[in-house]
Amino acid sequence: MTLLQQLDRFCSAIISQAELAKLLAISEKEQRPLRVKFGIDPTFPHVHIGHAVPIRLLKLFQDHGHLPILLLGDGTARLGDPTGRNDQRPPLTAAEVEHNAETYLDQIGRILDLSEGKAEVRRNSEWFGKMDFFDALQLAARGTAARMLERDDFRKRVDANLPVHLHEMMYPMMQGWDSVELHADIEIGGNDQLFNLHQGRQLQEREGQRPQVLLTTHLLMGTDGRKMSKTYGNHVPLSASPTEMYGKVMSLSDDGMADWFRLLTTEPEDSVASWVKDDPRGAKGR
Numbered sequence: 001m002t003l004l005q006q007l008d009r010f011c012s013a014i015i016s017q018a019e020l021a022k023l024l025a026i027s028e029k030e031q032r033p034l035r036v037k038f039g040i041d042p043t044f045p046h047v048h049i050g051h052a053v054p055i056r057l058l059k060l061f062q063d064h065g066h067l068p069i070l071l072l073g074d075g076t077a078r079l080g081d082p083t084g085r086n087d088q089r090p091p092l093t094a095a096e097v098e099h100n101a102e103t104y105l106d107q108i109g110r111i112l113d114l115s116e117g118k119a120e121v122r123r124n125s126e127w128f129g130k131m132d133f134f135d136a137l138q139l140a141a142r143g144t145a146a147r148m149l150e151r152d153d154f155r156k157r158v159d160a161n162l163p164v165h166l167h168e169m170m171y172p173m174m175q176g177w178d179s180v181e182l183h184a185d186i187e188i189g190g191n192d193q194l195f196n197l198h199q200g201r202q203l204q205e206r207e208g209q210r211p212q213v214l215l216t217t218h219l220l221m222g223t224d225g226r227k228m229s230k231t232y233g234n235h236v237p238l239s240a241s242p243t244e245m246y247g248k249v250m251s252l253s254d255d256g257m258a259d260w261f262r263l264l265t266t267e268p269e270d271s272v273a274s275w276v277k278d279d280p281r282g283a284k285g286r
Contacts (some may be wrong), residue, residue: 002142002194003024003060003061003064004024006060007057007214007215007267008145009263010053010056010060010215011057011215012191012212012216012217013191014213014215014281015214015216015217016214018264019211019213020215023213027046027066028230032059033065033067034061034067034186035066035067035069035183035184035185035186036184036186036188037069037071037179037186037188037212038054038055038057038068038069038071038186038187039071039073039178040070040071040072041074042073042074042077042097042101042103042104043077043100043230044100045100045103046103046107046230047237047238047256048228048235048236048237048238049108049202049228049236049238049245050190050222050228050229050235050236051238052111052130052238052264053190053217053218053219054189054190055108055111056263057188057215057217058188059111059112059113059182061186062112062113062284067119067120068112068118069119069120069121069182069239070108070120070184071122071123071124071178072105072121072122072124073123073175073178074097074098074101075123075124075125075174076124076178077092077097078091078092078094078169079168079174082085082223101123103239105154105171105237105275107239110238122182123133123275124174124178124235136170137229139174140179141175142173142206143169145169149164150195151172152195173198173199173203174200175196175197175200176198176199177203178200179200179201179204179212180203180207183209184214185202185212185213186208186213187213187214187215188215188216188217189214189215189217190217190227190269191217191218191219192219193216194214194216197212197216198214199216201214214279217263220259220260220263220264221252221253221256221260222234222235222236223235223248223251223252223255225255236248236249258272261275
């Protein structure tokens with residue numbers, strides 16, 4: 001099975017399929033691995049099972065000879081991603097972010113080979129830590145408030161007369177600038193991150209780079225039926241004990257089990273469909 005065929009299992013959208021096929025052809029011709037970016041903000045001490053979906057996709061590219069770039073958003077973590085929120089995130093100290101980042105490397109390393117030459121581990125404080133106020137203003141000048149207010153979560157806040165803070169509007173620009181600094185060929189993110197991912201394409205093009213291809217992954221359902229999120233407290237930590245993990249999985253709604261199998265295992269999809277249809281509770285125990 002080709003890499004493109006394998007992507008169907010993980011991806012909710014590829015922007016664009018033609019660009020990706022062209023990138024893969026160039027990579028093969030030039031014998032140059034593609035730079036595949038996935039960013040995660042160390043806002044909590046643990047990674048959850050939902051994060052394993054894009055990380056497994058990153059591993060798929062690694063297995064095909066490409067270079068995964070794991071970006072620890074230690075700069076953006078202090079700002080906080082506003083995606084899906086109706087209020088601003090509480091700020092974290094630099095020490096809290098650093099502690100969380102160290103635990104992330106250990107947890108993600110259980111899935112992705114992070115050894116030297118196999119992956120690139122970066123932190124966006126490398127560039128944001130060097131920016132002064134005027135540099136930040138120059139970055140802000142590359143976007144518009146009107147564009148930021150197109151975000152669904154910001155628009156909902158405005159409609160409900162809830163505040164949208166200026167620093168929150170900077171988050172998508174910061175995530176996009178990460179792609180410029182990293183010269184990303186591809187960026188992976190959950191399908192709720194699509195707006196932010198597009199900022200990378202736009203900023204790269206503005207800076208004379210080839211716009212990155214976007215791969216969005218399906219979101220894993222949490223224990224309460226909503227998308228899995230540490231904010232909601234409905235997540236299953238990747239570092240959980242087998243007993244704790246089993247208990248949380250058994251509490252899941254039967255409706256979500258097919259997605260769990262499809263996104264977290266390599267089991268054939270026809271087998272998954274049969275298990276879930278015939279005995280959804282028994283399928284959880286597998």
